[in-house]
């Protein structure tokens with residue numbers, strides 16, 4: 511079995527990062543819509559893959575800056591090759607903190623690749639986000655979404671946690687986030703949708 515970072519590095523060679531961009535775009539748009547800022551804002555994409563969300567969001571007039579961070583060097587090299595304007599860092603997320611805190615952290619399909627996602631959520635709360643800033647996390651792999659239960663064996667990956675919606679909500683609340691709210695976007699037939707959880711740092 512390979513680590514998540516090894517698996518996603520292989521995906522760059524196979525061109526599968528582009529498929530993620532396609533599949534994740536619609537629910538991520540809903541995540542962006544949750545963050546309706548009238549003011550200029552700064553942002554981080556945690557586990558940015560090939561950087562598609564960084565490129566997309568950096569075109570928003572109100573987006574003052576956005577940073578992409580990912581543990582896969584191949585993903586980061588691809589992101590840098592496609593975009594000379596924004597900053598991309600190659601780090602294991604739990605070993606990285608921004609120099610300046612930001613207004614909003616987005617993360618799509620990343621947190622369940624951590625053995626202890628609750629620790630990462632607390633770190634993001636304490637060290638990444640400004641007062642009144644938000645963490646907006648999206649995941650397709652969660653307990654209530656039975657369609658995803660076979661993914662771990664299918665992609666032969668070492669860490670891929672299957673956690674219930676209420677447990678994720680608890681992680682946000684125990685990290686100190688307020689106004690924790692959950693959504694399920696783009697549900698269809700047996701697909702329960704992308705579970706999105708947002709929390710505000712007070």
Ligand SMILES: C[S@@+](CC[C@H](N)C(=O)[O-])C[C@H]1O[C@@H](n2cnc3c(N)ncnc32)[C@H](O)[C@@H]1O
Nearest residue numbers: 514518530557558559580581582602603618619
């Ligand atoms: C399913 S992909 C999602 C990528 C991107 N958010 C998207 O929507 O296209 C998961 C990403 O998380 C990254 N990742 C997984 N574990 C990580 C870790 N411990 N530290 C940093 N990045 C990690 C992988 O390298 C991969 O790019």
